[in-house]
Amino acid sequence: MGLMTQTRWLDEREKAAWRGFLEASHRVERRLEQQLKEESGLSHPQYEVLVLLADAPGRELRMTELAHALITSKSGLTYQVGQLEKRGYVRRRSCPTDVRGIFAQLTDEGYEALREAAPGHVAAVREALIDVLEPDELTVVAEALSRVGHRLR
Amino acid sequence: MGLMTQTRWLDEREKAAWRGFLEASHRVERRLEQQLKEESGLSHPQYEVLVLLADAPGRELRMTELAHALITSKSGLTYQVGQLEKRGYVRRRSCPTDVRGIFAQLTDEGYEALREAAPGHVAAVREALIDVLEPDELTVVAEALSRVGHRLR
DNA sequence: AGTTCATCCTTCAAATTTGAACAACACCGC
DNA sequence: GCGGTGTTGTTCAAATTTGAAGGATGAACT
Numbered sequence: 001m002g003l004m005t006q007t008r009w010l011d012e013r014e015k016a017a018w019r020g021f022l023e024a025s026h027r028v029e030r031r032l033e034q035q036l037k038e039e040s041g042l043s044h045p046q047y048e049v050l051v052l053l054a055d056a057p058g059r060e061l062r063m064t065e066l067a068h069a070l071i072t073s074k075s076g077l078t079y080q081v082g083q084l085e086k087r088g089y090v091r092r093r094s095c096p097t098d099v100r101g102i103f104a105q106l107t108d109e110g111y112e113a114l115r116e117a118a119p120g121h122v123a124a125v126r127e128a129l130i131d132v133l134e135p136d137e138l139t140v141v142a143e144a145l146s147r148v149g150h151r152l153r
Numbered sequence: 154m155g156l157m158t159q160t161r162w163l164d165e166r167e168k169a170a171w172r173g174f175l176e177a178s179h180r181v182e183r184r185l186e187q188q189l190k191e192e193s194g195l196s197h198p199q200y201e202v203l204v205l206l207a208d209a210p211g212r213e214l215r216m217t218e219l220a221h222a223l224i225t226s227k228s229g230l231t232y233q234v235g236q237l238e239k240r241g242y243v244r245r246r247s248c249p250t251d252v253r254g255i256f257a258q259l260t261d262e263g264y265e266a267l268r269e270a271a272p273g274h275v276a277a278v279r280e281a282l283i284d285v286l287e288p289d290e291l292t293v294v295a296e297a298l299s300r301v302g303h304r305l306r
Numbered sequence: 307a308g309t310t311c312a313t314c315c316t317t318c319a320a321a322t323t324t325g326a327a328c329a330a331c332a333c334c335g336c
Numbered sequence: 337g338c339g340g341t342g343t344t345g346t347t348c349a350a351a352t353t354t355g356a357a358g359g360a361t362g363a364a365c366t
Contacts, residue, residue: 004276007272008279010278010279013292014291017282017286017294017295017298018283019299020294020295020297020298020302021294021298023224023299023302024299025174025178025181025182027302027305028301031305071176122160123160125163125171126161128301128305129170129171130170133170133301136293137293137296137297138170139166140289140290140297141170141174141293141294141297141298142169143173143290144290144293145170145173145294146173146176148177148181148281148282148285149173149177151281151285152181152183
């Protein structure tokens with residue numbers, strides 16, 4: 001920091017991209033949060049947990065894997081999985097090969113809840129983001145933002 | 154919802170765009186939060202408040218305007234402005250033309266804090282997002298995401 | 307002036323998030 | 337086998353966020 005003599009400020013185009021990115025991510029997040037809570041009683045983090053588990057082999061994942069995939073803190077995940085467990089959507093199972101490890105496993109009730117929540121969620125994702133983009137924009141956004149995400153790992 | 158007979162699920166390209174968007178927004182947010190807190194002792198919301206005030210005429214804005222611009226709740230803004238006030242970065246001033254209204258005004262100390270925080274923040278924004286995008290990608294992302302944001306107002 | 311309805315900001319309790327601290331264990335090389 | 341090192345998941349307190357509720361005012365209309 002002390003070595004930097006001059007700052008490369010953002011020009012107008014760059015500022016527009018940054019502002020657009022910020023506003024879009026906040027508003028989309030807010031909209032999805034609202035839609036999910038309203039129609040399914042789930043928070044977005046909770047919904048994401050269910051999705052990841054449903055796609056996983058045996059419908060279960062280690063807590064740490066889940067935390068990484070959700071880009072959240074370990075303690076935050078502990079809390080959310082606790083909430084889902086209270087509702088009977090998830091069950092904890094200890095790992096056979098590693099005594100420390102815990103599997104979070106999707107229950108049938110959890111799978112059913114996801115089944116019911118998914119259509120409304122996907123519709124909201126389309127309305128907020130996907131269907132707003134032209135086909136070529138979709139391609140560029142997917143490619144570019146994936147790179148952005150990967151570089152921050 | 155009850156009228157929808159079939160859901161238009163996301164195909165691979167759409168799913169990639171959605172996942173990319175989600176991961177990028179979470180990781181970028183996380184990185185900026187960390188950078189700011191580390192180098193300036195500010196949270197991202199707090200930094201954004203300072204930026205908006207610095208750009209406003211008289212370096213002040215109404216609480217409601219701030220809340221809208223930050224895409225946050227009114228009570229959330231009350232809290233953050235309270236924090237900034239404690240540090241002497243912001244001062245509250247009641248509105249002459251509307252007794253209910255409150256102006257949040259940037260102090261000289263606040264301006265100075267922003268001045269010191271800005272270079273590191275901009276560098277982080279470049280490293281996380283802007284400089285990761287090709288010039289043509291930047292244009293598309295700016296245009297497309299701005300539209301996404303606008304449609305959710 | 308009175309009435310009605312919307313707006314402004316704050317307060318409050320509850321929910322959530324965060325990071326540090328912790329205890330138990332796996333893994334690796336010696 | 338044994339220490340040293342890194343992981344794993346939870347717990348705890350503190351910080352933050354949220355939405356509902358409320359008190360006070362503005363604005364428009366009669």
